[in-house]
Amino acid sequence: MGWREKILKRSLWVYHLATGPCNNCDIEILDLLTPRHDVERFGIKLVGSVRHADVLLVTGIVNRKCVPRVLRIYEQMPAPKLVIAVGACPMGGCVFKGSYNQAGPLDKIIPVDLYIPGCPPKPEAIIAGIAKLLEKLK
Amino acid sequence: MAKAVIPIGPYHPLQEEPEHFLLTVEGEKVVDVEVHIGYNHRGIEKLAEHKSWQQVTFLVARICGICSTSHPIAYCNAVENLCRVEIPERAKYIRTLVGELERIHSHLLWLGLAGHFLGYNTVWMWVWKWREPVLDIFEALTGNRNHYDMLLPGGVRRDLNEEYFPWVRKELGELKKNLEMLSKAILDDPVIISRLKGIGVLTPEDVKNYGAVGPTARASGVKIDVRKDDPYAAYDLIQWEVATCENGDLLDKVVVRILEIFESIKMVEECMDALEKVKGEVMATIKEVPPGEGIGRHEAPRGETFHYVRSDGGSSPIRHKVRAPTYVNLPTCKATLPGSQLADAIIILASIDPCYCCTERVAVVSDKKKEYLTQEDLIKLSWEKTEKLRRKYGK
Amino acid sequence: MKEIKERLGDKLLKIYEHTPNRIYLDIKREDLKEVVEYFFLDRNLRFVTASGIDGRKEMEILYHFSEDSTGKIYSLRVKVPKDDLKIDSLTSLIKGAEFIEREIFEMLGIEFTGHPNLTRLLLAEDWPEGIYPLRRDEKGIRDLKERNWEKKNG
Numbered sequence: 001m002g003w004r005e006k007i008l009k010r011s012l013w014v015y016h017l018a019t020g021p022c023n024n025c026d027i028e029i030l031d032l033l034t035p036r037h038d039v040e041r042f043g044i045k046l047v048g049s050v051r052h053a054d055v056l057l058v059t060g061i062v063n064r065k066c067v068p069r070v071l072r073i074y075e076q077m078p079a080p081k082l083v084i085a086v087g088a089c090p091m092g093g094c095v096f097k098g099s100y101n102q103a104g105p106l107d108k109i110i111p112v113d114l115y116i117p118g119c120p121p122k123p124e125a126i127i128a129g130i131a132k133l134l135e136k137l138k
Numbered sequence: 139m140a141k142a143v144i145p146i147g148p149y150h151p152l153q154e155e156p157e158h159f160l161l162t163v164e165g166e167k168v169v170d171v172e173v174h175i176g177y178n179h180r181g182i183e184k185l186a187e188h189k190s191w192q193q194v195t196f197l198v199a200r201i202c203g204i205c206s207t208s209h210p211i212a213y214c215n216a217v218e219n220l221c222r223v224e225i226p227e228r229a230k231y232i233r234t235l236v237g238e239l240e241r242i243h244s245h246l247l248w249l250g251l252a253g254h255f256l257g258y259n260t261v262w263m264w265v266w267k268w269r270e271p272v273l274d275i276f277e278a279l280t281g282n283r284n285h286y287d288m289l290l291p292g293g294v295r296r297d298l299n300e301e302y303f304p305w306v307r308k309e310l311g312e313l314k315k316n317l318e319m320l321s322k323a324i325l326d327d328p329v330i331i332s333r334l335k336g337i338g339v340l341t342p343e344d345v346k347n348y349g350a351v352g353p354t355a356r357a358s359g360v361k362i363d364v365r366k367d368d369p370y371a372a373y374d375l376i377q378w379e380v381a382t383c384e385n386g387d388l389l390d391k392v393v394v395r396i397l398e399i400f401e402s403i404k405m406v407e408e409c410m411d412a413l414e415k416v417k418g419e420v421m422a423t424i425k426e427v428p429p430g431e432g433i434g435r436h437e438a439p440r441g442e443t444f445h446y447v448r449s450d451g452g453s454s455p456i457r458h459k460v461r462a463p464t465y466v467n468l469p470t471c472k473a474t475l476p477g478s479q480l481a482d483a484i485i486i487l488a489s490i491d492p493c494y495c496c497t498e499r500v501a502v503v504s505d506k507k508k509e510y511l512t513q514e515d516l517i518k519l520s521w522e523k524t525e526k527l528r529r530k531y532g533k
Numbered sequence: 534m535k536e537i538k539e540r541l542g543d544k545l546l547k548i549y550e551h552t553p554n555r556i557y558l559d560i561k562r563e564d565l566k567e568v569v570e571y572f573f574l575d576r577n578l579r580f581v582t583a584s585g586i587d588g589r590k591e592m593e594i595l596y597h598f599s600e601d602s603t604g605k606i607y608s609l610r611v612k613v614p615k616d617d618l619k620i621d622s623l624t625s626l627i628k629g630a631e632f633i634e635r636e637i638f639e640m641l642g643i644e645f646t647g648h649p650n651l652t653r654l655l656l657a658e659d660w661p662e663g664i665y666p667l668r669r670d671e672k673g674i675r676d677l678k679e680r681n682w683e684k685k686n687g
Binding site for chain 2: 551552554555557577579580581582584586587595597599601602603604605606608627628629631632633640653654655656657666667
Binding site: 018019020021022023024025026027028030031034035036048060061063065066069094095096098099100101102119120122 | 176177178179180181182184185188196197200201202203204206247250262263266267270283284285517
C-alpha cells in the first residue's frame with residue numbers, strides 16, 4: 001500500500017455528479033449527510049469542486065450531452081481516483097435502456113471501482129458499499 | 139458599468155439535477171439570464187412508444203424521483219380518460235393518500251434546501267431529520283422509501299395495511315408539532331424576513347404569460363390547483379382548502395409551501411379515516427385500450443403535471459407527451475431574476491423548486507480577464523449577506 | 534361551447550368532445566394565431582403546452598389550453614403537411630411557448646416562423662443535423678449509436 005492510499009482511506013471527500021438521473025439516487029446521497037445517517041462522522045464529506053475530491057460519485061444514464069463534461073471532470077480529478085456508480089442507471093440504464101440519448105453504461109466511458117445497485121439504493125446500502133471499497137483499499 | 143457573464147452550472151454538488159444558467163451581471167446586479175437545459179434528457183417520450191400500457195407506468199415513475207407518484211397518477215388519469223374508466227373508490231383514496239404524503243416529503247425537502255442556501259444549515263438538518271419519518275411511512279405502507287410504484291391504469295397495485303394507521307397518525311402528529319415550531323421560528327426571524335421579503339417578485343401577469351403553475355403561481359395570488367379545478371382521485375370526496383398568498387415574493391413562496399404541508403397532513407388523516415370505512419376492490423379491469431386520445435393531469439408538489447397519450451388500439455401508446463411543472467416554472471426566472479442582486483440569485487433560482495439547478499463552477503468573465511468562482515463561493519456570497527443582516531439586527 | 538362556435542365560425546373544422554372536460558378542436562394552420570389570440574387573451578385561458586405528433590400522413594401539433602374555472606382542457610389541433618414543415622410561432626403572444634417550440638423543432642423538425650431563438654433545447658451539441666428522434670420513420674438513430682460506441686471504445 002502506497003502512502004497515498006494510506007491517507008486516502010482515512011476520510012473520503014466525495015464529488016457528486018449527476019448525468020441524467022431521475023433524482024432519487026441523488027436525494028438519497030444528500031440524505032446521507034443529514035442527522036439519521038450522518039456520514040460526516042466517518043469523515044466523508046461532499047465537496048464543491050472535483051479538484052478537492054477523492055471519490056467521484058456518479059448517478060444517471062450518462063446522456064449524450066453529459067459525456068464531454070464527464071470526461072472533463074474525470075480529467076480534472078487528482079489521482080488516486082475512485083469512481084463509484086450509484087443506482088441501476090450508470091450500470092445498464094435501468095428502465096431507460098435503449099434510449100437514443102443514452103451514451104452507454106458508465107464503465108464504457110471511465111473506469112469504475114464500485115457499483116452500488118438499486119433503484120434507488122437505500123442510504124444504508126450506499127454506506128455499506130463505501131465501507132467495502134475501503135476494505136478493498138487495505 | 140461593464141457587463142459580465144456568469145455561467146452557473148451545469149454541475150452542482152448539492153442539487154440533484156444538472157442545469158445551466160448564464161447570468162449577465164452589471165456589478166452586483168443581475169440584468170439578464172439565459173437558461174440551458176437538456177443535461178437530464180433521457181428520451182422518455184420515445185421509450186414510452188416501445189413499452190406496453192402497464193410498463194409505461196413504471197417508466198414515468200422514474201421521470202423524477204421526488205415526484206415519483208405524480209407522473210404515474212397523471213399518466214393513469216390520461217389512460218383512464220382515454221378508456222372512459224372509473225376506478226374503485228378505495229383505489230381513489232389510496233392514490234390521494236400516496237400523492238399527499240409525497241407532497242409533504244417534497245415540500246420538506248425543498249424547505250431544508252432553501253434553509254441551506256440562506257446559510258441556515260440548522261434548518262436543513264432539522265427539516266431533513268423530520269422528513270425521515272415520512273419516508274418510513276412510505277416504506278411501511280408501500281414497500282419503498284422512494285419510487286413507490288403503487289399505481290397501474292385502472293387502480294392501484296396493492297392494498298394498504300391498515301394496521302399501520304395508528305402509528306402513521308402518531309408520526310404525522312409529531313411532524314405537525316415540529317413544523318409549527320419551525321414556522322414560528324422562521325417567520326419571527328428578522329434576518330430571514332429581510333432576506334426573503336420583496337425579493338424575486340413574480341407578478342400575476344407574468345404567471346399568465348409564462349403559464350406558471352403550482353406554488354409558484356399560488357404565491358402570486360393566482361388560485362389555480364388541478365385538485366380543485368378538475369378533481370380526480372378522491373380530491374372531491376374530502377374537505378380541504380387551496381393555500382394562496384398575495385405578494386409573489388420568496389417569503390410567500392415559503393409560506394404557501396408550509397401551509398400546503400399542514401393541509402396535506404390533514405388530507406392524509408382524512409384519507410385514513412375513509413379507508414377504514416371504504417372496503418372493496420382496488421383495481422378496475424381494462425381489457426383493451428381503444429384508439430383515441432386521453433389527457434390526464436395531477437397537481438404535483440411543484441405544480442400541474444400534464445400527460446397526453448394517443449392510442450391506435452395496439453398494446454403501447456403511439457405518442458406520449460409529458461409536461462412537467464418545472465418546464466413552465468423555470469422560464470419565470472427570466473422575469474424574477476433581472477434587477478436582483480447576485481447574492482440573491484441562488485435562492486431565487488431555487489424558489490420555484492426546480493427539479494434542480496446549478497453549479498460545478500462559476501466563472502466571472504470581465505474585461506477578458508477570467509476569474510473563477512466556485513459554486514461554494516456563490517453560496518458563500520449568499521451566506522455573507524445573511525451574516526451582514528444578522529449583525530445589523532444584533533443576532 | 535356555443536360561444537366558441539359562433540365566434541370562430543368556419544375556422545373550426547371539427548369539434549370532438551371525448552369526455553365533458555376534454556375538448557378537441559381542429560383548425561387550419563393559417564388561422565392559428567387568430568384562434569390562439571381568442572383563447573389566450575379574450576377567454577383568458579392558461580397555455581399548458583403543445584404536443585407535436587407524427588401522424589402517418591402529416592405532422593400534428595396540439596395546443597392545450599386549460600380553463601381553470603371549469604377544469605376543461607381545449608386542445609387545438611393543427612395539421613402540418615410533411616412537405617412543408619412550417620408554422621407560425623406563438624412566442625410574440627405567449628412567452629411560455631418558447632421552450633416547447635424549440636423542443637418540437639428539434640424533436641420533429643417543424644420550423645416556427647418568427648421564433649426569436651430557434652435553437653436546440655435538449656439534445657447534445659454534437660447531435661447530427663437532420664436526425665429527429667420523435668419522427669416515426671427515423672432510421673438515423675441506430676447508426677448514430679454504433680458510431681458513438683466506436684468512438685468511445687477507440
